[in-house]
Amino acid sequence: MSIEEKGTISIHTENIFPIIKKFLYSDNEIFLRELVSNAVDAVQKIKRLAALGQYSGELGSPLVEVAVDKEKKTITITDNGLGMTAEEIKKYINQVAFSGASEFVEKFKDAKDANEIIGKFGLGFYSAFMVADLVEIQTLSYQEGAEPAKWVCDGSTEFEITAGSRATRGTEITLHVNAESEEFLDNHKIEEILDKYGKFLPVPIKFGTKTVQEPDGEDEEGKPKTIGAEVDNIINTTNPIWTKAPADLSDADYLAFYKQLYPFSEDPLFWIHLNVDYPFNLTGVLYFPKVKNDFDMQRNKIKLFSRQVFITDEVKDIVPEFLMLLHGVIDSPDIPLNVSRSFLQADSNVKKINSYITKKVADKLQELFNKDRKGYEEKWGDIGLFVKYGMVSEEKFNDKAKDFALLTNTKNENFTFDEYREKVKDFQTDKNGQVVYIYSNDPSKQDSFIQSANKKDYDVLLMNSPIDNHFVSHLEQKLEKTALKRVDSSVADKLVEKDEAIESVLTEEQSKKVAGIFEKAITKPGMHVEVVGLNPDELPVTVTMDEFMRRMKDMAQ
């Protein structure tokens, strides 16, 4: 079979490439992700064909190689995948972009970044023209009797297919890098991009060689010697832990992977291995980090992959908002990666994934709680914030979390909601039959109120985390017949009859006098002065404020 053909592609637009170049330019490093992904796909395909018995030749060791030639100003991506025949080049390479060209021109206005364009129009291969003005394919198909083929295109709509020179199965793509893109001829730059997108690709990616120390016998003293040896520099881990079964992994594996992703982080608290294949496909490992004060720094730490190709660390909408502080990876071919945000929010898979993650996190917390209450309580300081945030913002999560959420009091004791009600209901019920939970949002400032409450056998909850303001209102809405009062509020002092039993050493008249003096000094509405007594361990005078008035005031701030 002789393959020699020249042709012109007829499209309405004279030249699609200037448009592609212009629009993809801001993110042009993506070209490498696309070409390497194609090479990986090609290798995976030949493996599958072999497994299916449709290919019986040598497989060789699967490899994709990236090389930079600074002199010639080229970047080549070589794979030993399934290769292409000339017919296939025409079908897969020529048609891909060109057939969709008019549609592309029609729609490119709406696309916001390179990701969108590439995904929508199957322009993965053509992203090469963002950095190259001439692209060459040398390929040899696995098919019996296939002849090597060569395709060259200079970025115009003209291509040329001729007999190729490749002697072994697979494809070599050479980019003649254009003048504006010479930064990509730098080894460090390429390595950086490969590391970003390809760190966990399923096929070994070679980029040059490196020197390693290998054992080399012993020296005179019998100590082991090493010798430097040149080996392939493989930039990726082909089977990262999220692709494995949880049963095959130890805690050390999960921790090591965490360290690989976030080298300078403290160990995480725990993790959740995600693995589902119906109704959508998703794998991943999510880690609960130790909460630091700089929440913003910790956001967007989840990396999104599609078939082990890194896509983005923008996982908004896919991961519920309240879990945005989690770390780890999610890999799903079912997340539409290349469409706009609004579409993503409406996508049914994305919604399902979002609730799946919520459920998994809730189940994991329940499991930790059931299995090891003490260990769970120790972690509560770190996870409490997530849980409360989740309860406030997601009804479904709230329904589950109410069984494992903890309330912590000023004595640092933890209770579930049910336990707490049981604990305080006999002491802290008001005249209307509501159980009153007393809380402090600033224990250092409210210490005297806390002490005084404790003396009356009232329990005081700690509500001093950033979310607690909302959490207090949330609890009031969700817990039946329950009111929450801040420890310095006036109501906290008037709960049960026994208050009245505390005897003041002052006569009623004297008390009034003292109260009058304090009241004069206080002008804020809603404030109350109470003169309790003058025995040494009693606060003689308390100044309190209506819970309602105080909340109004807080809201106005």
Ligand code: ADP
């Ligand atoms: P996509 O990968 O989304 O299909 P691309 O534009 O990246 O779109 O590639 C178009 C097609 O070209 C691929 O589907 C594949 O059939 C073919 N192709 C590209 N690169 C290779 C390669 N290295 N080996 C074999 N076929 C390839």
Ligand code: MG
């Ligand atoms: Mg592709």
